[in-house]
Amino acid sequence: MTGHDVVFVLVGLLTAAAAILTVTSKNLVHAALFLATTLAGIAGVFLVLAADFLALVQLVVYVGAVAVLFLFGLMLTRAPIGREALDNQNRGLAIGVSGGLFVVLSALIVDAVVGGSLGDTTVAEVTGPGIEDIGMAIFAEWVLPFEVLSMLLLAALIGAIVLARREPGDSGEEAMATRIDFGDAPPTEGTDSLSSGSLPELTSGERREGGP
Amino acid sequence: METPLWVPLLQVVVIFTYYLLLTALLIWAERRVVARMQSRLGPNRVGPFGILQTLVDGVKMFFKEDVTPGMVNKLIFNIAPIVGVVAGFLSIAVIPIGGEVTLFGETFTLVVSDLNVGVLWVLAMGSLHVYSTFLAGWASNSPYPLMGGIRSSAQMVSYEIAQGLAVASVFIYTGSLRVSDIVAAQSGSGFVEGVPGWYAIPLFPAFMVFVIGMVAEAGRPPFDLAEAEGELVGGFNTEYSGLRFGMFMLAEFMSVVTMSAIVVTLFLGGPAGPTFGAPDAVAGLIGVFWFTLKTALFIFLFILLRGALPRYRYDRLMNLGWKVLIPVALVWTLVTAGMVLLEQEQGGFGAGLRLTMASAAGVILLWLVATSRTPRDAGDRADHHEVAPAPGDPAAGGDDDVLATHGEDVPRTEEVSP
Numbered sequence: 149m150t151g152h153d154v155v156f157v158l159v160g161l162l163t164a165a166a167a168i169l170t171v172t173s174k175n176l177v178h179a180a181l182f183l184a185t186t187l188a189g190i191a192g193v194f195l196v197l198a199a200d201f202l203a204l205v206q207l208v209v210y211v212g213a214v215a216v217l218f219l220f221g222l223m224l225t226r227a228p229i230g231r232e233a234l235d236n237q238n239r240g241l242a243i244g245v246s247g248g249l250f251v252v253l254s255a256l257i258v259d260a261v262v263g264g265s266l267g268d269t270t271v272a273e274v275t276g277p278g279i280e281d282i283g284m285a286i287f288a289e290w291v292l293p294f295e296v297l298s299m300l301l302l303a304a305l306i307g308a309i310v311l312a313r314r315e316p317g318d319s320g321e322e323a324m325a326t327r328i329d330f331g332d333a334p335p336t337e338g339t340d341s342l343s344s345g346s347l348p349e350l351t352s353g354e355r356r357e358g359g360p
Numbered sequence: 361m362e363t364p365l366w367v368p369l370l371q372v373v374v375i376f377t378y379y380l381l382l383t384a385l386l387i388w389a390e391r392r393v394v395a396r397m398q399s400r401l402g403p404n405r406v407g408p409f410g411i412l413q414t415l416v417d418g419v420k421m422f423f424k425e426d427v428t429p430g431m432v433n434k435l436i437f438n439i440a441p442i443v444g445v446v447a448g449f450l451s452i453a454v455i456p457i458g459g460e461v462t463l464f465g466e467t468f469t470l471v472v473s474d475l476n477v478g479v480l481w482v483l484a485m486g487s488l489h490v491y492s493t494f495l496a497g498w499a500s501n502s503p504y505p506l507m508g509g510i511r512s513s514a515q516m517v518s519y520e521i522a523q524g525l526a527v528a529s530v531f532i533y534t535g536s537l538r539v540s541d542i543v544a545a546q547s548g549s550g551f552v553e554g555v556p557g558w559y560a561i562p563l564f565p566a567f568m569v570f571v572i573g574m575v576a577e578a579g580r581p582p583f584d585l586a587e588a589e590g591e592l593v594g595g596f597n598t599e600y601s602g603l604r605f606g607m608f609m610l611a612e613f614m615s616v617v618t619m620s621a622i623v624v625t626l627f628l629g630g631p632a633g634p635t636f637g638a639p640d641a642v643a644g645l646i647g648v649f650w651f652t653l654k655t656a657l658f659i660f661l662f663i664l665l666r667g668a669l670p671r672y673r674y675d676r677l678m679n680l681g682w683k684v685l686i687p688v689a690l691v692w693t694l695v696t697a698g699m700v701l702l703e704q705e706q707g708g709f710g711a712g713l714r715l716t717m718a719s720a721a722g723v724i725l726l727w728l729v730a731t732s733r734t735p736r737d738a739g740d741r742a743d744h745h746e747v748a749p750a751p752g753d754p755a756a757g758g759d760d761d762v763l764a765t766h767g768e769d770v771p772r773t774e775e776v777s778p
Contacts (some may be wrong), residue, residue: 150739181436181495184491200475200476200477201476201477201480201537204477204480204481204483206485207484207487207488208480208483208484208487208524211484211487212484212486212487212488212517212520213487213517214489216487216490216491216494216513216517218514218632219494219498219513220510220513220514220517221508223498223510224437224510228464248573279477279537287660353470
């Protein structure tokens with residue numbers, strides 16, 4: 149085992165541990181943080197495999213944006229973010245499905261590497277593909293899957309907006325918005341809500357007292 | 361030739377010290393300049409012009425009591441400030457502060473590591489910085505810090521997109537992600553002989569987007585909504601004290617220096633500048649001078665912004681990020697990519713046509729700036745009209761303005777009115 153292998157195993161163990169903690173943790177924010185750790189660990193794996201471009205893209209996109217958005221979503225919604233636990237009783241099913249997937253995937257990988265379905269490919273030197281090669285592969289060779297994926301993401305984005313958007317007339321508690329207009333014209337006489345003469349004297353009187 | 365271990369070690373120490381010194385000077389300069397803008401004196405007791413004030417403050421931070429409130433999540437509470445400082449320091453690793461210097465028979469490159477994917481490194485470390493404020497806000501387990509954390513994460517994620525796109529046009533134009541390639545590509549003359557070929561000129565829109573984005577990314581006024589001391593007590597760092605608060609402060613000022621260094625490197629040629637015919641051995645050191653000068657200019661801009669502008673309202677901030685900066689950066693990335701492709705396929709345009717197109721673009725840009733205003737939130741306006749259905753009696757007169765600025769008074773008056 150070279151030093152390289154040792155680092156690879158260490159990073160892999162860290163990633164796997166974080167991944168397991170992600171699904172077993174009962175606190176949602178902890179789970180999201182472990183997810184971020186897992187994603188960062190995957191970036192580390194890429195780095196050990198000399199794919200520095202992929203590693204940094206992984207950091208920028210997944211750790212820096214996706215995981216942050218997860219956390220952001222948790223804090224904005226009514227998800228329990230404190231010490232309360234969250235458990236939806238589907239633990240057994242989840243274990244079954246993920247265990248099955250794990251077995252299938254590892255069988256495929258072991259078969260590909262050990263069983264020889266890859267043929268006699270041997271990797272001579274450890275260098276990641278050049279950035280240009282990655283670009284050509286994505287945007288020339290695999291452009292159709294790329295576009296399909298983009299459309300899927302776009303559809304998900306629009307769907308999220310449609311679900312989250314509330315029309316002005318909808319039921320539910322309206323948030324109190326502060327009505328300040330900083331437009332280029334100063335508020336003219338009469339157009340303001342509070343100047344409509346039906347206002348009681350009391351309010352403006354109070355205001356005047358407090359003013360300079 | 362095998363370089364001995366102490367050479368890179370010395371490089372790291374020198375660059376670390378350089379940035380630390382620059383940060384300390386920034387804190388002092390900021391207090392002096394802002395004081396001057398507000399007709400005060402600012403720190404003037406310790407050392408000449410109070411220049412050692414930062415050092416003394418640092419010592420104070422060190423010896424202050426470091427309170428950990430009982431309700432916090434201890435582990436994350438402790439990690440958060442460290443993440444901020446570490447990410448801040450790591451991002452400068454790829455920025456060259458000068459050329460090569462030969463001393464004692466060894467060649468020193470004044471950069472910690474010239475990574476193959478240097479520009480992405482900067483972006484990645486910037487995105488790790490989000491975790492610092494965000495985790496601090498969450499781990500404090502208290503409302504104001506949480507608000508600050510949420511604000512900062514939304515703000516940084518939004519502005520990161522615009523900034524990333526601006527950087528994308530730089531490396532599309534250069535054709536390389538390596539920082540030294542980007543600096544080298546800017547070292548010659550531009551379209552016109554004698555004018556430096558800095559990317560700030562051909563990539564002007566990207567430059568502007570980056571400069572605005574970097575102020576937001578550093579969380580500095582007028583975009584300092586994460587700490588907004590008028591609204592959120594201290595924002596994400598409310599519960600922090602002593603050394604850990606000091607680390608947040610260091611991280612914030614550090615990011616000002618880092619962002620200035622990055623914008624100088626990407627758009628203003630980095631350490632490039634006239635060397636006055638100095639021998640090669642010390643020409644690299646003159647680069648340090650130019651680099652420091654340009655960086656100081658941007659640091660000064662940060663300070664002026666802080667002294668001159670009021671804090672943005674939160675929805676305005678989001679409007680600016682999503683409806684102005686991102687579209688501009690996106691369009692400009694496309695234009696840059698198209699131009700580069702044309703250059704590769706057809707050999708580009710002649711100098712005359714280029715100049716004409718640049719001027720036309722400038723005129724259009726000016727026109728857009730002159731006629732446009734920040735797009736407003738449609739809901740904002742609808743809301744406004746809902747509350748103010750009809751123009752009433754203008755007799756109330758001068759009180760309008762006072763009341764109009766206090767939207768939260770509306771429910772109270774409604775209660776009273778029947």
